[in-house]
Structure formats: C-alpha cells, structure tokens
Amino acid sequence: MNHSQTKNLVGTALCIALGLILPQVFHLIGAGPVFLPMHIPVLLCGLCFGWPFGLVCGAVTPLLSSVMTGMPPLFPTGTAMVFELAAYGALSGILYRKLRKNIYISLIAAMVGGRVVAGLASAIFYGVAGKAYGFQIFLTGAFVTGLPGIILQILIVPILVIGLEKAMVISKPTISKV
Structure with missing residues (x-):
C-alpha cells in the first residue's frame, strides 16, 4: 500500500470518527437535526480523499452511529441516511476531482x-x-429544518478543504476522466 492510499484510509477513518462524535456534541445542545453535523465529515471525506472513500464514509457512519448510539434509529431513518450520506460522499468526490475543480459548485x-x-x-x-x-415532508426536512446546517456546510467545508490543501495535508485535485 502506497503513502497516498494509507493517507486516504487514515483520513477516511478520521472522518468516520468525526461523523460519530460531532452529532453527539450537537445533540447535547439540541441542534443535531438543524446543523446536520454528520454531513460535514462525509462531505469533507469525499472532497479530500475522493469518491470511493467518501462513499464508504457516508455509508458506514450512520450505520455505526445507529448501532453505537441509537441515533439515528436504524429503520427507516438510519437506512435512508446510509444512501443519502453515501451519495454526499461520492458526489462531492466525483464532482470536485473529476469534473470541475470548483469546490463551491x-x-x-x-x-x-x-x-x-x-x-x-x-x-x-x-x-x-x-x-x-411525502413531498412536503421531504422539503421541510431537506431544506427548511436543515437550512442552518446547509449554510454551515457551505461556509465551513470549503474553508477546511482549502486550508488542508494550502497546508499540503491533502493534494489539490487535477481534472481527470470519470
């Protein structure tokens, strides 16, 4: 296993750990569903280490959290979150590395x-x-309740990724074929 692969695996494990710890901290103050703390490390993982690592981080984190803490409940919420977070991790990695290089887009x-x-x-x-x-429940949960979390993600995640790139902890991606 080469250095880059080891760094990606260790970084993914760190993101999974953060995905388990951050929700606990936010739930202590009653802000978990509003600030979506499990999403941040999954998005970071995809952006920093690529889509396969982001996908795994997104799929594993809600399952581990459900088993270890009971949050989210395994079914149906936790199971749906497996697909949601796996998509976040995979899409952020694919879009950042393979298509555009623009972190915000x-x-x-x-x-x-x-x-x-x-x-x-x-x-x-x-x-x-x-x-x-239904559609109303979807819109409320995905965009209204989580609006502070969406704003937090748009503000914090790019700053973290750009800072890690500038510090040369991670490599800035080059455009490659999907």
Missing part, C-alpha cells in the same frame, strides 16, 4: 444530489415502515 451540487437520493430512499423506506412521507 461541487459541494452545492453534491448537497442537492444527496438530498434527492435522501428523498427517494426515505419515500421507499418510510413506505415500507408504514410511516407517512
């Missing part, structure tokens, strides 16, 4: 794409669970 597009995946997964899993879920 990549981040916002990944956030929108992940929310679409969340809506579809939630519609399926909530339906299987016999719980109400």
Whole structure:
C-alpha cells in the first residue's frame, strides 16, 4: 500500500470518527437535526480523499452511529441516511476531482444530489415502515429544518478543504476522466 492510499484510509477513518462524535456534541445542545453535523465529515471525506472513500464514509457512519448510539434509529431513518450520506460522499468526490475543480459548485451540487437520493430512499423506506412521507415532508426536512446546517456546510467545508490543501495535508485535485 502506497503513502497516498494509507493517507486516504487514515483520513477516511478520521472522518468516520468525526461523523460519530460531532452529532453527539450537537445533540447535547439540541441542534443535531438543524446543523446536520454528520454531513460535514462525509462531505469533507469525499472532497479530500475522493469518491470511493467518501462513499464508504457516508455509508458506514450512520450505520455505526445507529448501532453505537441509537441515533439515528436504524429503520427507516438510519437506512435512508446510509444512501443519502453515501451519495454526499461520492458526489462531492466525483464532482470536485473529476469534473470541475470548483469546490463551491461541487459541494452545492453534491448537497442537492444527496438530498434527492435522501428523498427517494426515505419515500421507499418510510413506505415500507408504514410511516407517512411525502413531498412536503421531504422539503421541510431537506431544506427548511436543515437550512442552518446547509449554510454551515457551505461556509465551513470549503474553508477546511482549502486550508488542508494550502497546508499540503491533502493534494489539490487535477481534472481527470470519470
């Protein structure tokens, strides 16, 4: 295993750990669903280490959190979050590395794409669970309740990535084919 691969694996493990710890801190002050703290390390992982690592981080983090802390409840919320966060991690990595190199466009597009995946997964899993879920619930959960978290992500995530690139902790991506 080369140095770069080791750095990516260690960075992904750190992002998973942050994805377990940050929600606990935010839930202590009752701000978890509003600030979406599990999303931040997953988006960072995809942007910093690439889409495969972001996808794994996004899929593993809500499952581990559910098993270890009971938050989110495994079904249907946690299961839907697996798909949502996996999409965030994968899309942020793909868009940043393969297509545009513009961190803001990549981040916002990944956030929108992940929310679409969340809506579809939630519609399926909530339906299987016999719980109400519709377009109004989707819009409220994805955009209204989480608006402070969306703003926080747009402000904090690019600053962290750009800072890590400037400090040469991670490499600035080059454009490559998908």
